[in-house]
Amino acid sequence: MTEHQKLVTDMGQRARAAFAVLSNVTDEQKARALNAAAAKLRSDEAEILAANAADMERSRANGLSDAMLDRLMIDSERLEGIASAIEQVAALPDPVGAVIDRNERPNGLVMERVRVPLGVIGIIYESRPNVTADAAALGLRSGNAVILRGGSEAIESNRAIHKAMTDGIVSEGLPEDAIQLVQTTDRAAVGEMLKAAGLIDIIIPRGGKSLVARVQQEARVPVLAHLDGINHTYIDKTADQEKAVAIAVNAKMRRTGVCGAMETLLIDQDYPAPAALLGALLDAGCEVRGDDAVMELDSRTVSADSQDWDTEYLAPIVSVRMVGGLDDALDHIAEHSSHHTDVVVAEDEAVANRFIRSADSAIVMWNASSQFADGGEFGLGAEIGISTGRLHARGPVALEGLTTYKWVVRGTGQVRP
Amino acid sequence: MTEHQKLVTDMGQRARAAFAVLSNVTDEQKARALNAAAAKLRSDEAEILAANAADMERSRANGLSDAMLDRLMIDSERLEGIASAIEQVAALPDPVGAVIDRNERPNGLVMERVRVPLGVIGIIYESRPNVTADAAALGLRSGNAVILRGGSEAIESNRAIHKAMTDGIVSEGLPEDAIQLVQTTDRAAVGEMLKAAGLIDIIIPRGGKSLVARVQQEARVPVLAHLDGINHTYIDKTADQEKAVAIAVNAKMRRTGVCGAMETLLIDQDYPAPAALLGALLDAGCEVRGDDAVMELDSRTVSADSQDWDTEYLAPIVSVRMVGGLDDALDHIAEHSSHHTDVVVAEDEAVANRFIRSADSAIVMWNASSQFADGGEFGLGAEIGISTGRLHARGPVALEGLTTYKWVVRGTGQVRP
Numbered sequence: 030m031t032e033h034q035k036l037v038t039d040m041g042q043r044a045r046a047a048f049a050v051l052s053n054v055t056d057e058q059k060a061r062a063l064n065a066a067a068a069k070l071r072s073d074e075a076e077i078l079a080a081n082a083a084d085m086e087r088s089r090a091n092g093l094s095d096a097m098l099d100r101l102m103i104d105s106e107r108l109e110g111i112a113s114a115i116e117q118v119a120a121l122p123d124p125v126g127a128v129i130d131r132n133e134r135p136n137g138l139v140m141e142r143v144r145v146p147l148g149v150i151g152i153i154y155e156s157r158p159n160v161t162a163d164a165a166a167l168g169l170r171s172g173n174a175v176i177l178r179g180g181s182e183a184i185e186s187n188r189a190i191h192k193a194m195t196d197g198i199v200s201e202g203l204p205e206d207a208i209q210l211v212q213t214t215d216r217a218a219v220g221e222m223l224k225a226a227g228l229i230d231i232i233i234p235r236g237g238k239s240l241v242a243r244v245q246q247e248a249r250v251p252v253l254a255h256l257d258g259i260n261h262t263y264i265d266k267t268a269d270q271e272k273a274v275a276i277a278v279n280a281k282m283r284r285t286g287v288c289g290a291m292e293t294l295l296i297d298q299d300y301p302a303p304a305a306l307l308g309a310l311l312d313a314g315c316e317v318r319g320d321d322a323v324m325e326l327d328s329r330t331v332s333a334d335s336q337d338w339d340t341e342y343l344a345p346i347v348s349v350r351m352v353g354g355l356d357d358a359l360d361h362i363a364e365h366s367s368h369h370t371d372v373v374v375a376e377d378e379a380v381a382n383r384f385i386r387s388a389d390s391a392i393v394m395w396n397a398s399s400q401f402a403d404g405g406e407f408g409l410g411a412e413i414g415i416s417t418g419r420l421h422a423r424g425p426v427a428l429e430g431l432t433t434y435k436w437v438v439r440g441t442g443q444v445r446p
Numbered sequence: 447m448t449e450h451q452k453l454v455t456d457m458g459q460r461a462r463a464a465f466a467v468l469s470n471v472t473d474e475q476k477a478r479a480l481n482a483a484a485a486k487l488r489s490d491e492a493e494i495l496a497a498n499a500a501d502m503e504r505s506r507a508n509g510l511s512d513a514m515l516d517r518l519m520i521d522s523e524r525l526e527g528i529a530s531a532i533e534q535v536a537a538l539p540d541p542v543g544a545v546i547d548r549n550e551r552p553n554g555l556v557m558e559r560v561r562v563p564l565g566v567i568g569i570i571y572e573s574r575p576n577v578t579a580d581a582a583a584l585g586l587r588s589g590n591a592v593i594l595r596g597g598s599e600a601i602e603s604n605r606a607i608h609k610a611m612t613d614g615i616v617s618e619g620l621p622e623d624a625i626q627l628v629q630t631t632d633r634a635a636v637g638e639m640l641k642a643a644g645l646i647d648i649i650i651p652r653g654g655k656s657l658v659a660r661v662q663q664e665a666r667v668p669v670l671a672h673l674d675g676i677n678h679t680y681i682d683k684t685a686d687q688e689k690a691v692a693i694a695v696n697a698k699m700r701r702t703g704v705c706g707a708m709e710t711l712l713i714d715q716d717y718p719a720p721a722a723l724l725g726a727l728l729d730a731g732c733e734v735r736g737d738d739a740v741m742e743l744d745s746r747t748v749s750a751d752s753q754d755w756d757t758e759y760l761a762p763i764v765s766v767r768m769v770g771g772l773d774d775a776l777d778h779i780a781e782h783s784s785h786h787t788d789v790v791v792a793e794d795e796a797v798a799n800r801f802i803r804s805a806d807s808a809i810v811m812w813n814a815s816s817q818f819a820d821g822g823e824f825g826l827g828a829e830i831g832i833s834t835g836r837l838h839a840r841g842p843v844a845l846e847g848l849t850t851y852k853w854v855v856r857g858t859g860q861v862r863p
Contacts (some may be wrong), residue, residue, distance in 0.1 A: 440814030
């Protein structure tokens, strides 16, 4: 065994033992432990800010970009945000123990499917140290043990936050090993986590495309991945023009850097007011890359090339295409969507229902902005990500997505004939 | 692209197109199509039996074992069984379209989680040709397209069954590509299926350990795997003695070759009648491999070695250990269980509930035989397997396990502030 195999094996075994302890901990105790962790984060403010200052100084000297430095930075206000986010998670209802369904058989056996935690969750993330607290809180709230592996830039901050959190949960009688932080910044440790089937039940990567791609490529452990949000809005000929403009502008321009932002606008060739729609986007400061039909409508548009239909801009740029109605729009979406969030704007309910049935995306919306693609907006509380995979959990993943179920069969001595 | 990459890519693309068509097919049409497939299997009896005879002859010449030849063989009666199993699947309620939950937000948006098919399912199996029909029926009933890859011994039988099934579904207007059979017996095609992420959504291996292990090792596509059933029965000191004997003997001896069979019996050292329990197993023809305490109880027992606690016998053999109560039993189970089915026999409900909470298995049973671990016994109808993984589906996997969900958001023009 290499040093990193040993490290991950040891952490995994301790996490499994902690997970077993958590299965006998009450909901109230988990909530109290998280509140204690939040309190400890506040009382450790001096240590955490000092650790973060060391990370910032080293990272600045290493030439980290301003954008990355901003992600890394913690001040009093951000620390308060981290602590209160933990309290919000503590206040969420615990999904564990809920009976999903129940079936009494003719032989008297009672079968129930009962929600249980997933087990040991590995979270691999980049420079934001708040993920250390967020992911630990969501994992623990749903009864899981977590193994956290953050970016090397944030190692001192992560250590300080991790210490405060474990101090907090231990003060309420929970096992310290329920929240573990990989202390080495060697990337080989990530490779070992990805291979630790049997010890780690699921890996959740939180970060940019290259991180997620590496994790998906290498992992032998199942991955709950969030890939691109190449999201479409289709404006049907029956769309209300006011709604169409409001939704298109909001879906693209409210925040251009979020995964729920629209990247491609598909306009029915029979929609009566395409120029006004494009004008509203252009007036809002959006670059419009269109096909030939679009370019004829407004001289401010530029020509889209074939790559545009597969690009997540995360910027004030939109690709726009005129389509020959619903089927043509669905064909485009089937070919180019990343299966995150696709929207139909239409007054004809039959058109909407066919779009809803046929668009094969985690989230399909009718007459609403794709920027609502967010666990909080869905009423789920905090989310750990938006899954673009099809298995286990799809779309916004909150506490329930961090659980599975077991079958509980209660009998009175039945044997099978 | 190699020949096999081309083959699998082409099949995958055709399956995805068929899947898109299926999303607009009604429940009734799917049921009619399956009934038509069953009828066609009956009317094609001569062709199917001739194809099977060719497989049998070639396999016999190749020295296939009698047990394997028996799995391969189809006669009139078995074909009737295959056809009527399809009709039973056709009669099951369709899980697709069910609303899992619904949430109306303060802004008027209505969020629903709606069951949808998984997509394209790849099924890799061995010599039993009935799997061709079973898996296709379960996949199609839940709206999925399937790509089937059976063992080379059964290729002629599989082709004949596949032709009858596609003829049947096409006669009811369903796309032929909804059920595809890999026509080559080259194993490289399996390797390509396992790598076909984006085309195949999930791989379900049905077969022995070496097949499942290969699939799990190589797959880049998610795998719904059924591994060993190293199942435990723990007899608590509070167990009713009559129930204990009946459950232990049934769990081991009813059918020894099924994955729900008990492999290890754990007896509380304070259980008052261990000798009677062992005697009942021995009298039923079971070999008992015990620890020292067990061997003292009956001279017919033999000594267990350390491998016995991790062995799935699938035979009239049981390993038996005396344990120091519930916690000791749970420790043994945590170390040796394959997380399939574990059972507690106890009259004390507190003991049972702690076992149910702490035993981390897909199925936990109280006072019932582990041989009930079967989708039919759970009231699920036909099953595609029993999942020992934790994600997506756990325990018996029937139609619902072949679905996922999408989020459907209905608005009236809402934009996000």
